[in-house]
Amino acid sequence: MKIALLGGTGNLGEGLALRFAKLGHEIIIGSRKIEKAKQLASEYLEKVSKASITGMQNEDAAKECDMAVFTIPWEFAFDTAEKLKDYLKRKIVVSPLVPMKKVGDNFVYVRPEEGSAAQKLATILTESKVVAAYHAIPAKRFANLSEEFEWDVPVCGDSEAKEVVIELTEKISGLRALDAGDLSNAYLIESLTTLILNIMKRNKIGEIGISFR
Ligand SMILES: NC(=O)c1ccc[n+]([C@@H]2O[C@H](COP(=O)([O-])OP(=O)(O)OC[C@H]3O[C@@H](n4cnc5c(N)ncnc54)[C@H](OP(=O)(O)O)[C@@H]3O)[C@@H](O)[C@H]2O)c1
Structure with a gap:
């Protein structure tokens, strides 16, 4: 599959790019700037042998x-x-978006009036199949290919597109994808991620993922 990571030059984009590329998918790193997209694509390529990773502007991606x-x-x-x-x-469009702001030293979930960031995205992308996933994946650990983990990935959306994302995610070693209902449930995982960030910060325990086992 050809997978575009829009803004794939950042924290979460790197891990998804490396791990999808390892599975043999064609990866497109999207950026506002073509030079930055190409630069990061070539840096990611050095970390995964025999992969297909190219850089493009977000529009082309x-x-x-x-x-x-x-x-x-x-x-x-x-x-x-x-x-x-x-x-x-x-097309299937995945939302890992966690809408939040910092109040003092506390992360606070900012719930969009559409219900969640994923639902807000779906109101814009009316002809796309929006699926919510990957919110609680800690980006730095995920981008480190020698890191070992067992994390669960709740996935919300309409059944057909959700199944594609679940199947794709399950193939990433260490991830288990779980059907978490339709998009109206996305606010639950978005807000849970905010709680996880507060727990990480207050308890100084570094990056943690979630597991329902
Ligand atoms: N970080 C995590 O651990 C994590 C985990 C799960 C989910 N998430 C979610 O994943 C999303 C990405 O998080 P991140 O930490 O990877 O983000 P990030 O590294 O801060 O930014 C990712 C990319 O977004 C692009 N960007 C920045 N400002 C922009 C603007 N004004 N317009 C368009 N593009 C812009 C930049 O790409 P260019 O400059 O190349 O265009 C940047 O490299 C967030 O919504 C976050 O809630 C993050």
């Missing part, structure tokens, strides 16, 4: 892909979605 992941900070993801929506029609 959205045009070329079969599936896209919005690995962009939530504040900017919706404007980006407006710009890319024509290219993403009929």
Whole structure:
């Protein structure tokens, strides 16, 4: 599958790029700047042998892909979605977006009036199949290919697209994808991720994922 990581030059984008590339998927790193996309694509390629990772501007990445992941900070993801929506029609679009803000030293979930960031994305990308996943994956550990973990990935969305994302995710060693219902449940995993960040910070325990075992 051709998978575009929009804003794939950042924290979560790297881990998803490396781990999807290892499975043999064609990876497109999207960026606002073509030079940055190409630079990061070649850096990621050095970490995974015999992989297909190319860099493009977000627009071209959205045009070329079969599936896209919005690995962009939530504040900017919706404007980006407006710009890319024509290219993403009929495609699966994954939202790992965690809308939150810092109040003092506390992370607070910012619930969009649509119900969740994933639902807000779906109201923009009306002709795409939006699925919510990957919220509670700690990016730095995930991007380290020698890291070992056993994390669960709740996945929300309509059944057909959700099944594709579940199947894709299950193939990543150390991840178990779990059907978490339709998109109306996405706020639960978005807000849980905010709680996890507070727990990490207050207890100084570094990056943790989630496991329901
Ligand atoms: N970090 C984590 O551990 C983690 C875990 C799970 C889910 N998430 C979610 O995943 C998403 C990405 O998080 P991240 O930590 O990977 O983000 P990030 O590293 O801070 O940023 C990712 C990329 O977003 C692009 N970007 C920045 N400002 C932008 C703007 N104004 N318009 C368009 N693109 C912009 C940049 O790419 P270019 O400069 O190349 O365009 C940047 O490299 C967030 O929504 C977050 O909630 C993060």
